[in-house]
Amino acid sequence: MISPSPENASRHGVLLLLAAYPLLAMAGAITHRQVFALLALAVLLTVLMLPRLRTRRAMPWFAWLATLAALLGAGQCGFATLLLEAVPLLINAALAFAFGHTLVAGEPLVARFIIAIEGTARLQQPGVARYARQVTGFWTVLLGAQAAVLAVLLLCADRTGLLNRFGMASPLPVPENWAAAWLHLGCYAVLGAAFLLEYGYRRWRLRHLSHPGLRDMLKQLALHWPQLRRGKGVAMP
Structure with a gap:
């Protein structure tokens, strides 16, 4: 029997953690038990820090343990659930900023995707650079709009909303279960x-070009993510 490589084992571990996160988050939202919220936050923190933890250097492990201790302290004070509810808002807002910032800077993030996956020459082909700008703008608007919706849910949810917690009447009461479902599942499903x-539309819009398969594209995005974050001086035609 062939044993899985360390890289495949690590990838499978990440996938299991990502699958566990929404289950733990929903369990915390439904039961209002801090332990589920803490576990969900710990899983998310581990996924985010795993590349640095795999270097086996002391500082990443110290930062991971210190953050876990801070989360435990937040749980003891009853704030773990609130932190968990803020995660989707922070993710969407951060991604909206990332897409929008690169668009303003003239180096659209989707153009970086194209270069990382298919090479610089691909960006010079007819219609590709313009489409990269348009899709970057689409994701900026979608993520920004969803961040606004999540902010409303975080403020206005019955019982668990921030306004209710601070004794203020909500101008737009949202059923607690609906808010929790959208915060922890619905926003990611969207x-x-x-x-x-967008992947299907791109294949139709740029049907005069060949396209990598969905699985290959996702694999290349994962492999080149550091390059995508830093940017490589993309020159837009």
Whole structure:
């Protein structure tokens, strides 16, 4: 029997953690038990820090343990659930800024995707650079709009909303269960559906070009993510 490589084992571990996160988050939202919220936050923190933890250097492990201790302290004070509810808002807002910032800087993030996956020459082909700008703008608007919706839910949810917690009447009461479902599942489902729809539309819009398969594209995005974050001086035609 062939044992899995360390790289494959690590990838499978990340996938298991990512699958556990929404289950723990929903369990925390439904039961209002701090332990589930703490576990969900710990899983998310581990996924985010795993590349640095794998270097086996002392500082990343110290930062990971210190953050876990801070989360435990937040749980003891009853704030773990609130932190967990803020995660989707922070993710969407950060991604909206990332897409929008590169668009303003003249180096659209989607152009970086194209270069990382298919090379610089691909960006010079007819219609590709313009489409990269348009899709970067689309994701900026979608993520920004969803961040605004999540902010409303975080403020206005019945019982668990920030306004209710501070004794203020909500101008737009949202059922608690609906707010929790959208915060921890619905918002991610929208992003996944938008990604798949954009992929299909791109293949139709740029049908005069060949395209990598969805699986290959996702693999290349994961492999080149450091390059995508830093940018490589993309020159837009």
